[in-house]
Amino acid sequence: MMLEARNKNIVRLLEERGNIIENRHTGIATMREEMKKMGLPQPEFVSLRGDFKVIFRKENKHDIIQNYTENYTENYTENYTENLNQTQLRIIELMKENPKITQKIMADKLNLSRSTITLNIKTLKNKNYIERVGSDKKGYWKIK
Numbered sequence: 001m002m003l004e005a006r007n008k009n010i011v012r013l014l015e016e017r018g019n020i021i022e023n024r025h026t027g028i029a030t031m032r033e034e035m036k037k038m039g040l041p042q043p044e045f046v047s048l049r050g051d052f053k054v055i056f057r058k059e060n061k062h063d064i065i066q067n068y069t070e071n072y073t074e075n076y077t078e079n080y081t082e083n084l085n086q087t088q089l090r091i092i093e094l095m096k097e098n099p100k101i102t103q104k105i106m107a108d109k110l111n112l113s114r115s116t117i118t119l120n121i122k123t124l125k126n127k128n129y130i131e132r133v134g135s136d137k138k139g140y141w142k143i144k
Contacts, residue, residue, distance in 0.1 A: 083127065087112065088120050092143060095130065099140040 032042060035056075044055040084092070087110065094106050103121065107114045124130045131142050 084124075084129070085120075087116070088124055088129075091117065091120055091124065092129065095141040096143060099142070101141065 035042060041057040044057075046053045046055065090110055091106060094101050094109060103114055103117045106112075107117045110117070121130070125132075129144055131144065133139050133142050
């Protein structure tokens, strides 16, 4: 079902400006899909004299947080474990625990050579999983 824009000039302007507007007319489908992923009840649509109202029902706050955590963890784990080896995963875990960890400490904790750590960090940077923010001495690791 294709809906007409209320102000065609604004829509035309936003489309001409590049990626400001995208996937027109997909918002409701996207909203329904995301609510389903989160285990939330589907929204209700009520027609009101030419307008409409959307009613969102919420669950217990604990249930919402639990659903979000499970969904995030599942997606996060899938993305990382598909593309990284065990050493790289362990390096990321160490960086999460201590963003200021040094390569020497990582090598000691993982019982690996410093050159192995350096090589794996280079791979993680190239794959855009991590970045070093700041200097080698005072900086920290940022997981993307």
